[in-house]
Amino acid sequence: MARFDVGDGRSVYFEHHRGEKLPVVLIHGWAMSGRIWAGTVEALKADGHAVIVVDHRGCGQSDRDFDDLSVGAIASDVAGIVRGCGVGACVLNGWSLGGAVAVEAARMLGDQAAGVVLTCGASPRFVRSDDFPHGGEPGALDATAQAMAADRAGFFRGLAEGVCARQVSAATIDWMWNAFVDSGPDALDSLRSLAAVDQRQTLAALDVPLLSIIGSNDAILDPEIGRIAAGLAPKGQCATMEGCGHAPFIEDAPAYLAALRGFLASL
Numbered sequence: 178m179a180r181f182d183v184g185d186g187r188s189v190y191f192e193h194h195r196g197e198k199l200p201v202v203l204i205h206g207w208a209m210s211g212r213i214w215a216g217t218v219e220a221l222k223a224d225g226h227a228v229i230v231v232d233h234r235g236c237g238q239s240d241r242d243f244d245d246l247s248v249g250a251i252a253s254d255v256a257g258i259v260r261g262c263g264v265g266a267c268v269l270n271g272w273s274l275g276g277a278v279a280v281e282a283a284r285m286l287g288d289q290a291a292g293v294v295l296t297c298g299a300s301p302r303f304v305r306s307d308d309f310p311h312g313g314e315p316g317a318l319d320a321t322a323q324a325m326a327a328d329r330a331g332f333f334r335g336l337a338e339g340v341c342a343r344q345v346s347a348a349t350i351d352w353m354w355n356a357f358v359d360s361g362p363d364a365l366d367s368l369r370s371l372a373a374v375d376q377r378q379t380l381a382a383l384d385v386p387l388l389s390i391i392g393s394n395d396a397i398l399d400p401e402i403g404r405i406a407a408g409l410a411p412k413g414q415c416a417t418m419e420g421c422g423h424a425p426f427i428e429d430a431p432a433y434l435a436a437l438r439g440f441l442a443s444l
Contacts, residue, residue, distance in 0.1 A: 179191055179193060181254060181261060183243075187243060189233075190211075190239045191211075191231045191258050193227070193229050194228040196222060196225050197225050198226040199226060199444060200228065200229060200262075200268070201228050201229070202255065202269045202270065202279075203218065203230045203272075204270065204276075204278050204282075205233065207273055207274040208236060208356075208368075209233075209236060209237075209273075209353075210236050210356045210359070211230035211237055212237065213352075213427075214230055216426065217434070224438065226441070229258060233275075233278075233367065234246050235363055237359075241361035246361075246364070248367065248374055249281060251278045252278045252279075252282040253282075253285065255278060265289065266288075266290070267286075267290065268290075268293070268440075269286075269290060269292075270293075270296060270437070271295060271300075272298070273397070274299050274303075275298070276295040277371055279293055279294070280301075291385060292385050292386045293383065293385060295387065295389040296426060296433075297397075298389065298403060298406065299371055299402070301376040301379075301380050301402070301405065301409060302377070302402065303398075309377075311402050311405065318368060318372055322365055325365060333357035334354050334358075336357060337354035338350055339397065339422075340423045341422045341424055341428050342395070342421055342422030343421060343428040345428065380409040380410045381409050383411070384411060385412060386414075387406070387414070388416060389414070389416070390417075390418060390433065390437070391418065392425050393418065394421060394422050395422050395423045398423060400417070416436040418436075
């Protein structure tokens with residue numbers, strides 16, 4: 178294990194698995210932890226890739242008492258970790274909220290970003306606006322805050338049960354619930370930050386290959402958002418995981434890994 182010192186006595190947990198092939202940075206979703214990527218890490222390591230896994234501020238084994246839990250702050254941590262690991266060019270793979278983090282980190286890293294993967298990524302937007310009719314309602318976060326305040330464990334249990342469209346084991350749901358409920362007390366701040374993110378211009382200026390992997394039955398993030406992201410990126414492409422919900426890397430790991438490996442091989 179390793180820690181990235183962000184100053185003021187606080188640090189972010191990350192893992193750097195060495196490998197000879199192109200490094201892949203795995204960035205988890207809201208209120209989760211890097212452990213959710215375990216199967217993907219194992220597969221990439223077996224293929225010879227270096228892998229960096231990051232726990233967001235307030236999540237997993239990172240410190241919880243940050244004042245800034247925004248998408249931009251998390252992306253700055255990711256970029257700093259990548260630079261500190263000295264891996265050179267890398268691919269940034271972000272799941273859900275981590276997709277917005279990956280896009281922003283790619284912007285920060287510039288030429289060091291060799292490619293971007295959005296795994297049901299919340300980019301370019303997470304909520305609707307007058308000129309973007311996809312995603313959640315702008316006021317939905319108030320209901321989320323109320324539900325978390327009333328029954329945090331119960332709210333996260335429902336979320337864990339809604340992540341996958343395909344049938345998964347009760348143990349898998351328990352695993353996701355444990356990660357969710359272990360998030361820090363201010364985790365909702367990251368979601369509020371995501372609601373204000375608009376990366377349409379950033380994606381349009383992103384001059385690296387981008388793969389948007391979507392679940393056809395995703396009930397958490399409108400699949401159309403992933404298609405739009407691929408269309409905005411000059412070198413974007415989209416892969417649909419049929420029958421999958423919001424976590425295709427769990428629901429159909431073989432198909433997900435095939436798409437990811439094909440993309441990495443093309444770089």
